[in-house]
Amino acid sequence: MSPLPGTRAIPAGWSAHHAPVAEGALNGAGTVYDPDLRTTGWDDATESPTVVEGAPLYDGPLGIMSTQSEQTAQQAGDVVRTREYLVRFAADCPWLREGLLVKVTNGHADVDLTGRTLTVIDAQLGTERFQRDVVCRDSTETPTA
Template identity: 45%
Template sequence: MSPLPNTRVVPADWSRHHARAAAGGMNGRCRIYDPTTETTGWDDATESRTLERGLPVYADACRIQALVDVRTEVQADEEVGRRRYLVQLLFDAPPLEKGWVLVPYGCTNDPQLEGAELVIDDIQLGTERFTRDIACTHKLT
């Protein structure tokens, strides 16, 4: 309830109004792909699998921050490391789904992050937000 009649404590466009300021902290870019649009093939010259991802559902600014230290687990008698990241996208990013793949680029502060495949495992929702926040996992090799 507002302290004054006909007023709101938080204006209806509060998030959208502040979204531009939050976007100013996004120093990287990323593409997000829906894996159901991928096609695979085989390259005889390199004797390796090929992957065509299809068109990205998002290709714009982002901010990527590690959430936790590397966690290791054993898979098929081999240790595999994983790291979780918070990724902030522009306020008006399209609807996303768990399992989609995010590929960073234009990461001038940490270029070794470029090309990593981060898998979306949580889409964070809220009534007030300045960015679209998602959590992703990177399987380290």
């Protein structure tokens, strides 16, 4: 219920009005791929497997913020380190489901993010949004000596 008859607490167009401001804060860049659209093969010259990503679902600005301290676990003799990140995209980015891959092409101030591949683990939805938000996990395996 609105406090005044004939008015709304949140005006129509609220998200669209604020989306350009949120997009202006996206100082990194990345590409989103669906791993189900990959094709794999074999390169006889290098004797190694090949992977070709399908068409990107998104390619553009993003922002990344760590939301969890690093977690470590042992798996099959390797130390696996994981960290979760809130990844923000422009408001017009399509909905991104769990399992999609975000390849960071520009980590901006944290260049160590550049080249990392994050996995979407939580695709967030909302009735008002200035940007598309997802939670991603970065898993890095460190072989033991």
